[in-house]
Amino acid sequence: MDQRISLVTLVVTDLTETRRFYLDGLGWESFVDVPGDVLMFQVGPHLVLSLWDEAAALEEIGPVTRGGTPPALLAHNVGSPDDVDAVLRDARRAGAPTIGDAVQREWGGYSGYFTDPDGFLWEVAYAPGPVGDLVVP
Template sequence: MQQRMSLVTLAVADLEATRRFYVDGLGWEAMIHVPGDVLMIKVADKVILSLWDRDHFEAEVGAIATGQGVAPLTLAHNVASREEVDAVLATARQVGADPVQDGVDRAWGGYTGYFGDPDGYRWEVAWAPGDVGAAVLP
């Protein structure tokens, strides 16, 4: 098996609210949008973010575990500077992201903050110096 990831799929409660957040709010471009079913956004070369209606997700994949707290994963959007981290977080705040945690310097040398999308998935907005930053930025 080759080492790669091609698709990240997230189950969402309200696909149209999700579309408004990502497409209308953040300005991302939909690759495929089937109302009531799925929204696919190309987020990198050969990588798609698939936002799938929760009921359709559960019908194919199985019941979703629920409970208190944050989903045990984060998605990351890396940028080239601390200032860009702050700008992306400001945009997320303007389009209704909740919560938004301001950028802070991290012990490992980077600068990151977080925002939540309409389903509570956390996006890390990060400036990562060194090899990691070089590996993930265009």
């Protein structure tokens, strides 16, 4: 098996609200958009973020557990601390339910957090060094 991830799929409770947040609020462009079923974004050369309507997902994968903070984190890395603040402002304008202001981190970077309408946690980070060099276009 190749060392790679092709899709990250998040099961969402309200695909209409999710669509509004990502398309209208954050200004993303969809790759696949099937109302009532799935919304997909190309987020890298060979990587897709898939937001799957819970009712549609149940048919294929079975029950979805909710509650608490999901044990997963999505990250969006940018090229500077100012870019971190700008993305967090965009998330606020998009209606993100929770926003954590960015701060200087002990590991040398600068980051803050927001949640999407389903509570999925996004880190927005400036990470100087080899990881930042690898993941920032």
